[in-house]
Amino acid sequence: MAGALYIAEPAAAVSAVALDGLTLFFHAPSGMTHIVAAPAPEILGALRDGPADAAELIRRLRAHFDFEGDAEAAIRARLDELEAAGLVRRA
C-alpha cells in the first residue's frame, strides 16, 4: 500500500535563499523564516515535481543524489519537520 502523499507549498509562497551551506526559507502564509540544511531543500525541490509518498520521493532524490545508511528513516524525519514548518503538507 502506498504511504501518505506529501505536497510542497507552492513556490510562490516560499522564498529561498542559500547562505553558506544552509538554506533560508521565508514562508509567506505564516510569516515564518526557517533555516534548514540538506536534504530539506532537496526534498522540497523534488516535491515540486508533484505530490509523492516517501518511497516515490526517495526514487526521485536517488536520480540526483547518493544515499548512505537508512535513507527512508532520514527522509521521513525531514518530511515530518517540513510538515511541522508548514512547508509541506499531506494530500
Next chain:
Amino acid sequence: MRHQLAIQIGPVAFRIGSAWRSPLDALAGLYADYPEPADGLCDFTVRLEPEKFWRRFIRPSVAIRGDYILPDAVPLSLAHGLLAAEMGMNLQMALGQKRYLLLHAATVEKDGRALVMTGESGAGKSTLAALLGERGWRLMGDEFALLDMDNGLLLPFPRAVSLKNGAIAVMEAEVDAARFGPRLDGTPKGAIRHMRPNGDALSRMGEGARPALILFPRFGEAAAVRAVGQAEVFIRLTQASTNYVALGRRGFDALTGLVRGVPALAIDYPDTDTAVGLIDDFRRELAA
C-alpha cells in the same frame, strides 16, 4: 499634553508631550541643534504622564506612553524624566517602525561606506560609534540602524548617544561639555549621560550610505578578529531586529540582501583605542 516638543531625527519625526516641564527642558537642551519636522507632521508620539493623577505632584513618577505601549514598562522617577523621553522614543521606533528594517545597531560612515556594529548590551557599540564619530567618521546612529528596503541603503538616526557608566568618562575626555545632557545616576541601567552628536552628524542626517561592513564587537577580551559566516550573520541580525517578523517578505528580502552583499567580522577588543585602530584598518582594506 501641557508641554510639547517636536524633533526630527533622520527620517523620523517625534512629538514628545509631557505633564511636567523639566523633562522637556532637558530634552530641548540636548536636541538644541535638531530641525523641527518640516511639515509639522510626526511619525511617533511619546507621552510622559503621571502614573496616577495625584502622582504628578507627590513623589512624581513618569509613565512612558505613546502609540505603542509595553504593558510592563516600569515608571521612572521625575529626576530621570529625560531618560523616560529617550526610552519612549526608542520604544515607539522599536514597536512601530514599518518603513525601514530596524536593527539594534550603531552605524558610522566614512567615504560613503557604512559600518554597522551590533551586539549585546555592553558590547560597546554605542561607545565605539561615539568615539569614531569624533575621529573622522560620521556618526549615523548609536541605537538603531535603519535599512531602506527599497534600495538597501542605511539611513541615519542620529539621536543623542546614550552613554553608560564607564563610557561617560571616555567621551567626556573627548567632547566639549556643551554637548552633554545632565548626568543621571541610579537609573535602572546605572549612570547615564546623553551626548549630542557633532555638527557633521546633524547636518547630514538626511544622507544615507551603502553598508560596507557588519561588525560584532565584544569588549573586554584580548584583541582578536574572526570572519562570521552568512547564516550566523543572518541569525544574529534577526535577533537584533525589532521589526523583522512584522515586515514579512520585504524584511526577508532586505535582510538576506544585506547579509549576502556585506562582509561580517567579529572582533574582541580590550580597550576602545584598540577597537578604533582595528576598524580603521578594516576601512583601509575595504578602500584598497
